[in-house]
Amino acid sequence: MLQTFVHYANHFLVIFFIAWLYTPKHVWKSYLVLLATMLVDIDHLWAIPIFDPSRCSIGFHTFHSEIAILVYILTFIFVKNKWVRLISIGLIFHMITDAIDCIWSNFDCFQDYFIS
Structure with a gap:
């Protein structure tokens, strides 16, 4: 519950x-x-199933791949247009938010494994 709240609070x-x-x-x-x-999440529509709470978006979906993230970072560094840079900031922050969600999910699995 808290994980979902933090995830969407970061996004919105x-x-x-x-x-x-x-x-x-x-x-x-x-x-x-x-x-x-947030439209970067359109790549979730290409996955089967579309939503899987146990799946980490980073590295799985096309626009959440390492190459895509590198493009977002390079755009931020080299493009000087303030609105394009803002888009890159949004995309980078989106990836950070999804990465936090992945870490949190894996931490819960790790905790369940050692506590039970």
Whole structure:
């Protein structure tokens, strides 16, 4: 329950704070851009099953692959357009959020293994 709350709070609430830090005068526009980066999850539709709570997105889905993440990081580093950089920030933060979820899920499995 807490894991799900933290995951979606990162996806929807924390990005508002990122938008505010990035462009305080255009916080709502920035927030909408960051929300749009959630479309990266469209690659979940290609998986069978579409949703598997025990599956780690990082490294499994096309737009969550190591190569895709590298592209997001390189875009942030080398592209100077502030809106493209914001998109890359959103994508990188999305991957961090999903990675936290993977670690948390594996930690729970680790804990269950040693506690029971």
